[in-house]
Amino acid sequence: MTARFDYIVVGGGSAGCVLASRLSEDPTVKVCLIEAGKRDVHPFIHIPAGFAKMTGGPWTWGLQTVPQKHANNRKISYVQGRVLGGGSSINAEVFTRGHPSDFDRWEREGATGWAFKDVQKYFLRSEGNTILSGAWHGTLGPLGVSDMTAPNVTTQAFVQSCQEMGLPYNRDFNGPTQEGAGLYQLTVRNQRRCSTAVGYLRPALARKNLTVVTNALVLRILFEGRRAAGVQYAVGSKVMIAAAEREILVTSGAIGTPKLMLLSGIGPAEHLRQHGIPVVQDLPGVGENLQDHYGVDIVAEIEKNISLDKYNKLHNMAWSGLQYAVFGTGAAASNIVEAGAFWRTSPAVDVPDIQFHFLAGAGAEAGVMTVPKGRAGITLNSYLLRPKSRGTVRLTSADARVDPQVDPNFLSHPEDLRLAAKGVMLSYEMFSQPSLQKHIREICFFKNKAPSLDECEAYARQYGRTSYHPACTCRMGTGEGAVVDPFLKVYGVEGLRICDSSAMPSLLGSNTNAATVMIAERTADFIRAGA
Ligand SMILES: Cc1cc2nc3c(=O)[nH]c(=O)nc-3n(C[C@H](O)[C@H](O)[C@H](O)COP(=O)(O)OP(=O)(O)OC[C@H]3O[C@@H](n4cnc5c(N)ncnc54)[C@H](O)[C@@H]3O)c2cc1C
Missing domain, CATH: 3.30.560.10 (Glucose Oxidase, domain 3)
Structure with a gap:
């Protein structure tokens, strides 16, 4: 039997844990988070x-x-x-969020509405600083x-x-x-x-409307016509399907996300044909611009x-x-x-x-x-x-x-x-x-x-x-080479967004975790507002 959810989040890393947590705050929607790696139980992680x-x-x-x-x-x-929390479970824990001019540049690069004045509140909303406060820091x-x-x-x-x-x-x-x-x-x-597995996901785990599946490799996104309708995933040798009534949110990281898009038939048509993958949408920018x-x-x-x-x-x-x-x-x-x-x-x-x-x-x-x-x-x-x-x-x-x-x-x-x-x-x-x-x-x-x-x-x-900061392989923007629009929706198909480091229009001038969390926080607001 196919399990059915409203939202499926593919990849339980920095962005995926944020989205799964924020979306499941609404008890009326069913959310499934699927992660290829294990749970984050090892003490070295913490x-x-x-x-x-x-x-x-x-x-x-x-x-x-x-x-x-x-x-x-x-x-x-x-x-x-490759573990629940993704990069945020193995990174060096350095907290920097980029220079304000990085986000103003994003806007000029076609990410309308992503200037620093627009994104600052999401940085503050995500941050629980124990010592710094004021206009530049969140404490809650x-x-x-x-x-x-x-x-x-x-x-x-x-x-x-x-x-x-x-x-x-x-x-x-x-x-x-x-x-x-x-x-x-x-x-x-x-x-x-x-x-983000500790800060965001853990407090949400008791919710009945949230399912977290680990050790599960998503093999491809399944389409009904032009709509992303489900995912096929493997746990060991067992292959299963989960269906999404509303949307699939891809948060598999700057390497995993373009890989999954290509496997699902979204990417440069010629490259897909070389691998015998039926083309769902010719999008030349997928996997470019690393x-x-x-x-x-x-x-x-x-x-x-x-x-x-x-x-x-x-x-x-x-x-x-x-x-x-x-x-x-x-x-x-x-x-x-x-x-x-x-x-x-x-x-x-x-x-x-x-x-x-x-x-x-x-x-x-x-x-x-x-x-x-x-x-x-x-x-x-x-x-x-x-x-x-x-x-x-x-x-x-x-x-x-x-x-x-x-x-x-x-x-x-x-x-x-x-x-x-x-x-x-x-x-x-x-x-x-x-x-x-x-x-x-x-x-x-x-x-x-x-x-x-x-x-x-x-x-x-x-x-x-x-330095472990790959980004921009499914970049947000408009025009040639853009993969997602400023609401993170994948061009040419329905029911599919990319909301992780791969969607950055260009690399930030700092470490990349905080900005990835910001992107996920913002996407949750878009989805809740029906944008
Ligand atoms: C070693 C290291 C040190 C770093 N140090 C810092 C630092 O000190 N400060 C900082 O700000 N940033 C740092 N970073 C960068 C930061 O952690 C990343 O930019 C951020 O984690 C990216 O988040 P993401 O959600 O885009 O991807 P990820 O966090 O990588 O999440 C992607 C998740 O998707 C899963 N996945 C991939 N493909 C599939 C699939 N097909 N099916 C199911 N699941 C899948 C992966 O296993 C992973 O858990 C570091 C990163 C690393 C790796």
Whole structure:
């Protein structure tokens, strides 16, 4: 028998949990959320420092890019969440929401009604800040946000080093001024990760009108004429169908969403035919326009074992586990990526165009270079905020179980390479300021003490990687290449919306979770208003 719902939400990630929760507030509608990954029960997900275990393994899709032509033909690990909460269950918990001008640009790009003045209230509605308030912050929202309680000594030195270099200290990257250096606020509540599965979905789970299905891979969307009428999904080898009376909301992420659209016959007709998929709607923009932050890390070995790397030793780890269990404090309460900065690569640019993430340790993320085993280090990551390179997501096969071809086409635009190299130079300079320099034994992986721009370019090609912010693969807008309209409705069909990071018209100048939550909050209002 086919299960019937009013709304089916495909993908229980950052956006999907928000939508399932908001829509099921109305007891008269039946909502089903379908997620390919498991429930978010593992303790590592909920302990802030668990981030160090999150960038590989069972909570991810295990994707890799195709060889990156402009990055020494490397296949780069492309981590995306596959668990209830999606990215918000495995991310670094850094809470930044973009620069107001990013949303004003969205409007100019065809996302009518998405200027900052229009979206700000959705940021505020979602935010549950425990310390900041006023015009720029919400305090009552489901997404818990708080300060780091006890930053590592190397983190403090990083923030001071930035000031020594001339960056202003910034207490609040989400306030009127984004520029400067400081501690990140975190999507953490009561010293535990606040994913959207925790903040939004959990309080809704007791509702009788909400069904959550996990370990269920949606294979394709089913159409009755031009209307999206249901989904076919697999739990293990069992294939099932769920029907949607009103709408299907696709929130499968910037890789999963275009993949599902293509599998369902919505995308560039020629590509669909190559895979023998009947064309429901020729939409050339599906899977195009992939944008991501290409992050380049520099790593330094430090003199004394004072960074979070000291907790790699068993007895320290046991002590910090105990401290966290009893008091909720200590190293386990750290998200590791404790501080950062927004800065300009040239005085000529009017808003920050580069972001830094300081990690009070080395080797926390899978595949990132680190210090020799047994030594302690620190890491500084930089990325250009609005890259010009554009990539694609394409099917490898018409079988939903096969990974798609992910090609972010990193550094394909020459300006991205030049500015990535500048970011490396600035990172090197930050590590060379007195407050950090006094802790550093050696900045690793550079041939020269004062690397030239050419050396930094070569370094960026060799060591850069995703910063986990893919977006824009089903972009909102009007005209050629747009996939959804400003109400997030897919062009050419009925009963289908895309409401996650893939719908962003262009990449934001910051981390991407808060803006994804905002998109989902706003979509819930559209649906409730019949828009
Ligand atoms: C390791 C990592 C670190 C990050 N760090 C930060 C950070 O510190 N701060 C920040 O703001 N942002 C960060 N991000 C980015 C942020 O988390 C993402 O932008 C955000 O989670 C995207 O939300 P989404 O809803 O678009 O997709 P996702 O959260 O990825 O959700 C998509 C969901 O759909 C499911 N799915 C996909 N296909 C199917 C299918 N066919 N059937 C059923 N289910 C399916 C997936 O399993 C997943 O759960 C990070 C991301 C990662 C991966």
